[in-house]
Amino acid sequence: MLDAFRPLGRRIKAWRRRGDALVLDPVRRVTRVALPPGDRVAAMTFDDGPTAAPPRAGGDQGLTMLLAEALESFGAAGTFNVIGSTAGNYPDRPGRPGSAYWNGLRYDHYPAFGRDREAGLEHQPDLARRLAAGGHELSNHSYRHLLFGPKPLVYWRRAWFSGSAEALADLHRLHEAIRLASGREPALARPPHYVDVTRDGWTAYDLYDWLGYTYLAASFDGGGWLPSTGSFRRDVEAMVEPLRRALDHDPDGLRGQIIFQKDGYNMSGEAPVAEALPRHLEVLHRCGYRVVTVSELLDRSPFADVEPDQPAAAAARRLVEAGFAAAYRDNTVRPDRPMTAAEAAVTMLPRQAWLEALAARTGWTLPPRLQAGWMRRTAPAPGWPGGTPGGGAPGRAPGGAAPAPGRRGSRGAYLYAQAWAFLQAVTGTAGPAGGRRQAPQPAEPVSGPLLAAWIEAWLDAAVSQGALDGAEAGRRLESARRALPAGSGPLPRGTALAALAEALAPDDTGAPARTRL
Numbered sequence: 001m002l003d004a005f006r007p008l009g010r011r012i013k014a015w016r017r018r019g020d021a022l023v024l025d026p027v028r029r030v031t032r033v034a035l036p037p038g039d040r041v042a043a044m045t046f047d048d049g050p051t052a053a054p055p056r057a058g059g060d061q062g063l064t065m066l067l068a069e070a071l072e073s074f075g076a077a078g079t080f081n082v083i084g085s086t087a088g089n090y091p092d093r094p095g096r097p098g099s100a101y102w103n104g105l106r107y108d109h110y111p112a113f114g115r116d117r118e119a120g121l122e123h124q125p126d127l128a129r130r131l132a133a134g135g136h137e138l139s140n141h142s143y144r145h146l147l148f149g150p151k152p153l154v155y156w157r158r159a160w161f162s163g164s165a166e167a168l169a170d171l172h173r174l175h176e177a178i179r180l181a182s183g184r185e186p187a188l189a190r191p192p193h194y195v196d197v198t199r200d201g202w203t204a205y206d207l208y209d210w211l212g213y214t215y216l217a218a219s220f221d222g223g224g225w226l227p228s229t230g231s232f233r234r235d236v237e238a239m240v241e242p243l244r245r246a247l248d249h250d251p252d253g254l255r256g257q258i259i260f261q262k263d264g265y266n267m268s269g270e271a272p273v274a275e276a277l278p279r280h281l282e283v284l285h286r287c288g289y290r291v292v293t294v295s296e297l298l299d300r301s302p303f304a305d306v307e308p309d310q311p312a313a314a315a316a317r318r319l320v321e322a323g324f325a326a327a328y329r330d331n332t333v334r335p336d337r338p339m340t341a342a343e344a345a346v347t348m349l350p351r352q353a354w355l356e357a358l359a360a361r362t363g364w365t366l367p368p369r370l371q372a373g374w375m376r377r378t379a380p381a382p383g384w385p386g387g388t389p390g391g392g393a394p395g396r397a398p399g400g401a402a403p404a405p406g407r408r409g410s411r412g413a414y415l416y417a418q419a420w421a422f423l424q425a426v427t428g429t430a431g432p433a434g435g436r437r438q439a440p441q442p443a444e445p446v447s448g449p450l451l452a453a454w455i456e457a458w459l460d461a462a463v464s465q466g467a468l469d470g471a472e473a474g475r476r477l478e479s480a481r482r483a484l485p486a487g488s489g490p491l492p493r494g495t496a497l498a499a500l501a502e503a504l505a506p507d508d509t510g511a512p513a514r515t516r517l
C-alpha cells in the first residue's frame with residue numbers, strides 16, 4: 001500500500017519542487033549548498049529526539065548520548081531536529097511494526113508507543129542542554145509531532161493540527177523550550193513527515209516566515225528510519241553501504257549536502273543509527289570531510305547554486321540577512337536569469353511591510369514586533385513605520401490585478417501582488433517610474449535605468465518616512481547606480497541583486513542594525 005503510492009508521491013513532490021524554483025520567498029527550503037571546489041564539508045540532521053532510550057532492548061546507554069559522543073569523537077557537530085513531547089497524543093493504539101503506523105495509529109509516539117517520556121525536550125531537558133554544550137544545534141520539529149495538515153495517501157489514519165493557529169502555537173511552544181534549554185534561538189525547522197499544507201490553507205512557509213525560520217530539508221538519506229531487514233547487523237550495513245558507495249563513486253559527492261539521520265527508532269523499534277553513525281563519520285573522515293551543523297554550513301555558503309565567493313552570492317546573502325527575499329524558495333539565486341519587474345518588487349518589499357501583510361491575511365494574533373529575538377534577520381534598514389507608504393490601502397498594481405484579501409490561495413501569488421502594490425505605491429508617491437514612465441508588466445525583465453529609478457523612489461520614500469537620513473540615502477543611491485549598466489537591455493539577476501544590496505542592505509556600516517520592530 002505504502003510502496004505502491006511512493007512513485008506517485010515522488011512525482012507530485014517533483015512537480016511541486018519545480019514550482020518552488022520559480023517563487024522568490026523570504027523562506028528558503030534548504031536541501032544542500034554550493035561550496036568552493038575542494039571544500040569537503042557536509043551536515044547531518046537527527047530527527048525526533050532527544051532520546052534517552054537505548055538503541056536496542058537491554059542496552060544501557062541512551063541513543064542521543066551515543067550519537068553526540070560519536071559526533072564529538074570525530075570533531076563533528078549535528079543539527080538535532082527535536083520534538084517537545086508526544087505524551088499528549090492519546091488515546092491511541094499501536095500500529096503494525098514495520099508499517100508507517102509502527103509507533104501509533106492516530107499519532108506518532110517517540111521513542112515508541114507508550115514510552116513517550118523517554119524522548120522529547122519536555123522529558124529530557126538534560127539531553128538538550130548536553131547537546132547545546134557539545135556544540136550541536138537544536139532545530140524545531142514541532143512540539144507534538146502532529147502533521148501540519150492531512151496527508152491522505154500515506155497517513156490517512158493520522159490526526160493533524162486543526163489549522164494554522166494550532167500549528168503556530170505548537171511551534172512557538174517548542175521554540176521557547178529550545179531557547180530555555182539551549183540558550184539559543186532556533187533558526188531552522190522541518191515539518192513532521194514534510195507535510196506542508198495546513199487544514200485551513202496555510203503552509204509551512206507561512207508559519208516559518210512568521211517565526212523567522214529557514215525550512216530545513218535534506219539531500220541524502222542516512223536510512224535509519226527504514227523497517228528492519230530482520231537482522232540488526234544487516235540493518236546497520238544497509239545504512240552504511242549507500243554512503244560508502246556514494247563516496248567511492250565520487251569522493252566530492254557529499255560536499256554541501258545535508259544528510260538525514262534519525263535520533264530515534266526505525267519502523268521496527270530499533271536504532272541501527274547508533275552503530276551506523278560512527279561508520280558514516282569514519283568514511284566521511286577518511287575522505288577528508290568535516291561534518292558541521294546546518295547553520296554553520298549555511299554560514300559557509302547560503303545558496304544551492306552559487307558558491308559563496310561569487311559576487312551574486314555575496315549580494316544575495318546581504319539582502320537575505322537583512323530580511324529581503326533575494327533567493328528562490330528552492331534556495332537558488334540564478335544570477336544569469338533576467339530579473340523580472342515582479343521579482344524586483346518582491347526583493348524590494350521591506351520585511352516589516354510583508355509581515356504586516358501576512359498578519360492581515362492570516363489573522364494570526366502573535367505580535368511579531370514583540371518577538372524581536374526571532375527577528376534578527378528582518379530588515380534592519382530602513383525600517384518602514386508601517387504598511388505601505390502613505391498608510392493607505394495598497395494601490396492597484398500597474399498592469400496587474402490588485403491583491404485579493406482572501407485567506408486561502410497561493411502564498412507566492414499573494415506575496416508578488418503585495419510587493420507589486422507596494423512598489424507601485426512607492427514609485428507613485430515619490431518616484432518617477434509610476435508617473436512619467438510607462439510601467440512594465442510584472443513578467444517583463446527590468447533594465448538598469450528602470451531599476452535605478454525604482455531604487456531612487458524607494459530611498460526617497462524611506463527618507464520621507466524618516467527611516468533613513470538624506471545623506472545616507474544619497475550614498476546608497478550612488479553605489480547602486482555604479483553597479484547598474486546604462487543600457488536598456490534585460491538585467492541579469494546577479495547585477496540587479498548587486499545594485500539592490502547596495503541600496504537596501506549596505507555593507508559599509510559597523511553600526512548595530514537599526515530596527516523599528
Ligand SMILES: [Zn+2]
Nearest residue numbers: 047048192193
Ligand atoms: Zn519526525
